[in-house]
Amino acid sequence: MQGFLSDPDVAARILDHISGESTDEGDVVWREPVANYVSPERYQRELDGVLRRLPVPFCPSAALPEPGSYVARSAAGVPLLAARDEEGVVRVFRNSCRHRGTEVAQGAGCSKSFVCPYHAWTYRLSGALSHVPHERGFPNLDRSEHGLVEVASREEQGIVFVNQHATDDFDWGQLPDMVGGGQRLLAITEAPVAANWKVALEGFIEGYHIRATHPESFYPYGYDNLNLVETVGRHSRVTYPFRRIESLADVAPERRKVLGLLTYVYHLFPNVLVTVLSHHTNLVVLEPTGIASTTFHVYTMTNRTDAGSDEDAKARRDAEFVNDSGGAEDRAIVESIQRSISTGANEAFTFGRFEKAIVHFHTQLRAVLAE
Ligand code: FES
Ligand SMILES: [Fe+2]
Known part of the structure; x- marks a missing residue:
């Protein structure tokens, strides 16, 4: 299985997008029936046939x-x-x-x-x-x-x-270098979110919303609709660059280090995210607690390459900022979607070319459910 891009390749592609005012794009527009977010039968099949059946x-x-x-x-x-x-x-x-x-x-x-x-x-x-x-x-x-x-x-x-069902093997191919045994746990937190687990997930894996949803939290440090979107097997990675990544234009390509200059969001199919930020890494489990409710179990750790207690303080401060500012904005949006779902206004939700990781998720989910 081909892995995700190396850090220098990520940097090169982002710098190309910055100069070309472009972003990664998918090939298809996906229409996901809203019924798939509200059907108790579908929800049960997702639990039994996907979340409990896969590693x-x-x-x-x-x-x-x-x-x-x-x-x-x-x-x-x-x-x-x-x-x-x-x-x-x-x-x-x-x-x-x-x-x-x-x-x-x-x-x-x-x-x-x-x-x-x-x-x-x-x-x-x-x-x-x-x-x-x-x-x-x-x-x-x-x-x-x-x-x-x-x-x-x-x-x-x-x-x-x-x-849980042990019907699938544990071959993940080569796991990306995102979490390691030596990282220190800083906190375990739980947050209930009043939204279906898929609605909650979708909020993390596209950058098309950054400018509109996060005008004062994330957007001042980032870009409008500029992301890398990669898929490996059932999984994906969305890269959110910070504006300070432009400093790498003056660094030899093979010497470019990206930690602190971007956020990686790995989606580990079906319901787990690993977010690698400047000073900390979160493993986030989106645990369905009902068809319209999800608990976020967040395991906050130091980054792989960090060492020393200075880093712990920075990591805690960053984790708090992300959670209280942009994180709160994201949770408000997904709860808003959930409230409107029963209005019947939408027969389907539309995911466009910039929402490629979500399209990949629904493609994979449909395939696993059909197995
Ligand atoms: S000792 Fe566990 S239920 Fe009785
Ligand atoms: Fe967001």
Whole structure:
């Protein structure tokens, strides 16, 4: 699988677009029926046939930095629990006690074992059932048959993937160099957004809206409708250059470094984004919580190439700025779309040549649903 462009090639193509007043364009205009955003049947098929069937990023390795680290959250509506064991191996389980189903962990933290809050059945990091209070009440209980139920998972290049149905393999080809095992986690945040997960996603992967939606937040640093849009397999990357990238015109092409001069937004099909900004990287999971609601699970990390606590402060400041300014503007737009969806004004939404990554997403989604 051919990968994304190298940084010097990205820089060259952006400088060409700046001088030519052009942008990357797709070949087709796509009409996506609005029914596909409101149909409960379609929503259920997206959960069962896509989000639970494919390998999907669950969290970055940085969220599980040491033995005992765990992250519990729902993925496609199913409560899961990822934990790193004493040997450093990450496992993912269905977060459901084998006694009567209570979730055995919440949120994120570090623990030697998982003690169910209901009657205190206790599980090791490996998922094995290690303790049952007053066990004589369960004659003949085979503990080895009552460990937490494991879900297929794999940790690769700084990301923990899960595959709930394990019907697909984990071949992602060469993952781009966006997340690595050595990055430090700065924060995990959750934000509910009153919009369908696809509407929420679409807000991240085109730059046609930057000038109109973000006149005072992002646009002063960026361009009007100037982006690179690449696709690799089912995935895509949209590049948002800052105006300061023009300084690279005076740098030899092979020596051009782009970090800090642009934002990369990777869309990892179907519902995960990795945004690489000047001082921090976010892995954002768009978790559907209903047909018209989504929770953003945001894992904020240092950048791959950053080191030292100075960078942490800059990263936190930047993350706050992006979230409170442009991020809030984006969330307001997608919630506005969601409110209007039931008006019946649109039978379809139209995605044009500049919205190529969204066209790619819908093309892929349709293909996976048809498999
Ligand atoms: S439900 Fe977990 S110990 Fe009873
Ligand atoms: Fe935006």
